[in-house]
Amino acid sequence: MARPSYGPEAKKRTKRLLEVLLMYAADELGECNESALDALRPQVQIRWQTENRLVVRTKVRFLAALTGLESGQNSLNGEQIKEALKRFEDFLEILEDNRASRGGSETWHFTLKLWYSRWDKEANLRKFDTEWESRRPEKSKLGDKGTRGTRGTRGNCYLVSPIYLVYLVSSLFLSQLATTMPQYPRSTKSKTVNDQSPDKFGWVEF
Structure with missing residues (x-):
């Protein structure tokens, strides 16, 4: 029933x-x-x-x-x-x-x-x-909010809101990306246009 x-x-x-x-x-x-x-x-x-x-x-x-x-x-x-x-x-x-x-x-x-x-x-x-x-x-009122998750009708499983699931996966992806990207040191020397010289490809760095 x-x-x-x-x-x-x-x-x-x-x-x-x-x-x-x-x-x-x-x-x-x-x-x-x-x-x-x-x-x-x-x-x-x-x-x-x-x-x-x-x-x-x-x-x-x-x-x-x-x-x-x-x-x-x-x-x-x-x-x-x-x-x-x-x-x-x-x-x-x-x-x-x-x-x-x-x-x-x-x-x-x-x-x-x-x-x-x-x-x-x-x-x-x-x-x-x-x-x-x-x-x-x-329990019925909590089910209306549809935010993080509500207890299902079988066992101890939880029903997760699709919006929250997308948010969770995106957060994990961005966090992982931030830890794997190489960090390049920023030059502390101040340069002017006249100080620049072409690199090996003929480009001038500004």
Whole structure:
């Protein structure tokens, strides 16, 4: 089983699903295919239990279709939808799974517990950002910097940034070059033009 991801891309996908659900529940989806939206309404059933508790009953493929309705927005696939739902539940702790049995059924029945009122979408999305970053493991934050190296997932190996690798090789090359170049003594005698005489090739040194 793959390890859970808490990096920027996982955050972006999870936030996208939350935003779409809030807009769908408030009937505020932007420019989209109205006929496609109408076709999805029976498949994505919602009801507000309270001002900040949204109950959803649907299937993953319909949530994926819902994220692709808005023009100019990237849609999520089935695996990304499942990942986002898991992060709602085990990371942000805003999802209550209402299914009697989690296995053998494509239907998802859950309750989203919002931080603020259903009408304040922007406040909920801002809170999503702060909650995500405050709960995010330090190892995940270090992985974003992409500087010297981050620990890999196997053994004790490290993943080195390509930029840092080029810098390291260049530094070693210049250091080696400096130690191998011959050093020529600089003449201390001051010469004038009249003092110069042609060398054996007929050139005058200045």
